[in-house]
Amino acid sequence: MADDKEREGTELVIAEFHKKIKDAFEVFDHEANNTVDRDRNNYQVTRVLPKRMESCMTLIVEVEEEEPTGYIRFEKFLPVMTKVLLEKRYRPIPEDILLRAFEVLDPSKRGFLTKEELIKYMTEEGEPFSQEEMEEMLSAAIDPESNSIRYKDYIAMMVVDDG
Template sequence: MAATTDEAGVVPDPVNRVTLRDPIRESEERANQARIKRLTEAFNVFDQESNNTIPSTELGTVVRSLGLVPTEGELQDILSEMSDDSNPESIHLERFLNVMNVILKDRRYQGEPESKILRAFQVLDAENNGFITEEEFRNYLCKEGEPFNDEEFQDFMTIALDDESDRICTYKDFIQNLVVEDND
């Protein structure tokens, strides 16, 4: 017979009449609290009116600020889970926390590891220069797969340019700007 825990993660021991802690449940609860805190902090950056809502147009930015990389289609699925029929223009904190907590817990939409990104750049660098030109970036990002619009491309290029030389940085340096460390 399996022991059950109460809300505090405590397992009663009916034989010895002592209370045992459930370390697994306590660890899960700490992880949940840390996720909620992280999500709330990210949400609050975009809650300009301090009314526990953000514009639905900011969802992609908030989600990506958490290190997640959903496609636009996946982002629309997330938005539909969070949308309130009475006000589709905004997302309430409670709905955001409910949906995003599950997404983070399930580790959905995680970015790729640095080694995999480096291999991809090496494949794209046909001349083995150690960098990709702006024109090459534009072709790959604006014409292939899920294409970037001009604004997205310009935002991307602000990361790709070396601050000192105003040239495309080597992709080994550039990758450092793409990889998001996992905080969980």
Template sequence: MEVGVTLSNELEVQIAEAFCIFDTHGDKYIDTRNVGNVLRFLGCAPTEKEVLEVIKATESTDYPGEAHISKFMAHVSVLLMDHKMEPASAVKIMEAFEVLDPENKKYLTKEYFGKLMAEEGEPFTEEELEEMWPVAIDPITGNIPFIFYLNQLKHKTKIYEVADAVKEELAQAEKEKGKKPPPTAP
């Protein structure tokens, strides 16, 4: 893949591929409004605060409102290797569903789940809910069965496994040079 920057490992390749999907002009820049989309495409689950932090760290000084691939890749690689913005595990999601289902029905209604998603924690917008429903709702019952929903989410990229492998490779390379491993983000 030609992205105009040197790609030195699989993590950088995956970040570049995701970035280029949102690089509508092919100029190695994306609108900072797409930073969250790139992160979610990679399989991250950033909060709005985390998206804003990535924008702040990667926004071009020459072109405000734009992020260049090299700055984005360098910053996001470190975040991924440190497991920042990592989505909850299937076990954690299942535990959360079980708390929300005291009657042990093994599903939530669209109305109840939608109310929770729109009003609790970091609320979803109506647009985000509309994007989520086709993945969450069982087309036969119209409800959100836990196992069905978790299986729909399983296809997500294993970006954190790639990040771990790259982090290990970098640490090994530094060890062979007799230096300390690369610093991690605070």
């Protein structure tokens, strides 16, 4: 009986990981064909996580085709990332830290940033995003109806529970 409950719990964790992995993968799957451009998207990952560049490169090699095409297919990416998450190889940034970072940009505590504010912060502050990187983030983060990012919802979509 305990084994059944444990198995069900593991299956739920894996299902949640699969959903989060798929959601994150789709942000970079610009042609909606279950592939991402290895070089273009690896640059973005390693730019954000420079200390883990070697680890990122190793992970990319694990999911790339036997004969490199420059693209990573979702069906190869999913099992590798699931294993990484189950093994807790990389410690995710806690949700509360991400929330505090967004709240610094939103001193009025409105719970959102406008598209214009987000563009200003991401292109004029710190290490600026390129136009292409900005467009990718906007396509994933901005609600087209309100033309803003409700950052709590965005964080919830992007964070994998480390529980």
